[in-house]
Amino acid sequence: MTKHSAFAAEDAVAPAPAQAGRHFSSLPPRDCRKAALGRMDLATSGPLRAGSLVDSMRASSPRHAKPAAADAEYLDWIEKHPSALEGFESVLAAAQGKQIVMFLDYDGTLSPIVQDPESAVMTEDMRDAVRSVAQHFPTAIVSGRGRDKVFNFVKLEELYYAGSHGMDIWAPKTGSNLKANGDGILCQPAIDFLPVIEEVFQTLTEKMESIPGAMVENNKFCLSVHFRCVAEEEWDGLGEQVRAVLEGYPDLRLTKGRKVLEIRPSIKWDKGNALEFLLEALGFAGRGDIFPIYIGDDRTDEDAFKVLRKTGQGIGILVTKSPKETGGSYSLREPDEVKEFLRKLVKSGVTKG
Numbered sequence: 001m002t003k004h005s006a007f008a009a010e011d012a013v014a015p016a017p018a019q020a021g022r023h024f025s026s027l028p029p030r031d032c033r034k035a036a037l038g039r040m041d042l043a044t045s046g047p048l049r050a051g052s053l054v055d056s057m058r059a060s061s062p063r064h065a066k067p068a069a070a071d072a073e074y075l076d077w078i079e080k081h082p083s084a085l086e087g088f089e090s091v092l093a094a095a096q097g098k099q100i101v102m103f104l105d106y107d108g109t110l111s112p113i114v115q116d117p118e119s120a121v122m123t124e125d126m127r128d129a130v131r132s133v134a135q136h137f138p139t140a141i142v143s144g145r146g147r148d149k150v151f152n153f154v155k156l157e158e159l160y161y162a163g164s165h166g167m168d169i170w171a172p173k174t175g176s177n178l179k180a181n182g183d184g185i186l187c188q189p190a191i192d193f194l195p196v197i198e199e200v201f202q203t204l205t206e207k208m209e210s211i212p213g214a215m216v217e218n219n220k221f222c223l224s225v226h227f228r229c230v231a232e233e234e235w236d237g238l239g240e241q242v243r244a245v246l247e248g249y250p251d252l253r254l255t256k257g258r259k260v261l262e263i264r265p266s267i268k269w270d271k272g273n274a275l276e277f278l279l280e281a282l283g284f285a286g287r288g289d290i291f292p293i294y295i296g297d298d299r300t301d302e303d304a305f306k307v308l309r310k311t312g313q314g315i316g317i318l319v320t321k322s323p324k325e326t327g328g329s330y331s332l333r334e335p336d337e338v339k340e341f342l343r344k345l346v347k348s349g350v351t352k353g
């Protein structure tokens with residue numbers, strides 16, 4: 001087993017160049033809207049409660065490496081969430097004779113975390129690895145980013161894309177026989193929220209101008225308020241401003257990611273629903289010979305891990321350098337390890353027997 005003498009800072013960033021944009025248009029929503037009206041389950045990416053916002057922002061943003069003494073904690077954790085590379089043979093054994101379906105988060109999974117969200121490009125090597133995986137198994141990108149933006153980073157037409165935390169699902173034009181509309185859209189359960197999201201984007205952008213380093217990202221069906229580049233003494237004020245704006249919008253909820261506050265519609269739809277939706281759309285629902293693999297690094301990916309646990313299908317793999325509470329059953333330390341895992345999977349020749 002690899003020895004990790006100290007936990008690296010989870011939110012250390014790497015520099016990266018910027019990318020240009022590309023756009024898809026949206027059409028009327030489909031059946032997933034009905035499903036999204038169900039009761040919200042707040043266990044994982046649920047809303048932040050009053051008073052807890054700044055604590056929550058700090059907790060999700062550890063800046064310092066833990067001391068070497070924390071190794072015991074790590075060893076205990078890694079025993080429960082083994083490396084998917086070191087435990088590769090067990091993964092293969094579990095997948096044997098089953099149809100693998102691959103789900104990949106983007107930021108922190110396929111690209112390293114960087115200061116500027118616009119610069120979070122993935123390497124050509126990683127693109128090759130994802131391309132190869134998609135030649136063998138149905139593969140979807142599931143991201144908090146707007147779908148057009150994440151597509152523009154990944155640039156692979158043959159994948160399924162679920163942007164806006166799964167609220168915008170798209171099928172490839174070739175290699176898929178799914179019934180999408182003319183633009184490839186399969187599901188947009190939050191389409192009614194578009195005007196309100198746009199309105200809140202404008203308001204928050206204005207408000208955040210007074211906070212150096214703050215940035216609001218429009219992810220179409222949801223928004224991200226980034227505080228990675230904001231001085232910590234300003235976090236309280238930033239959180240309060242965001243909360244004050246949201247008081248006027250009871251149909252929106254606030255969740256958090258890695259140095260980011262996420263604003264999204266209060267509908268029962270998350271990355272877990274997107275995973276279930278795609279499995280069903282692909283005709284895999286209820287089948288015992290399906291092996292979904294979901295790889296992600298963020299709290300929002302826990303919703304997908306939870307679905308896999310609940311259905312007893314496949315595995316969730318958490319990308320992290322430090323122990324975290326997770327529903328994932330395996331772990332990988334960083335995007336480079338994700339790439340290695342994808343390559344190994346392709347090389348292993350595992351296919352449905």
Ligand SMILES: O=P(O)(O)OC[C@H]1O[C@H](O[C@H]2O[C@H](CO)[C@@H](O)[C@H](O)[C@H]2O)[C@H](O)[C@@H](O)[C@@H]1O
Nearest residue numbers: 106107113114115117120143144224228258260
């Ligand atoms: O679901 P994901 O694909 O993981 O997207 C989640 C959020 O990722 C991005 O923010 C994160 O990555 C940035 C670039 O490395 C980093 O600067 C930021 O601090 C992280 O939170 C993205 O910008 C957000 O819109 C996504 O919601």
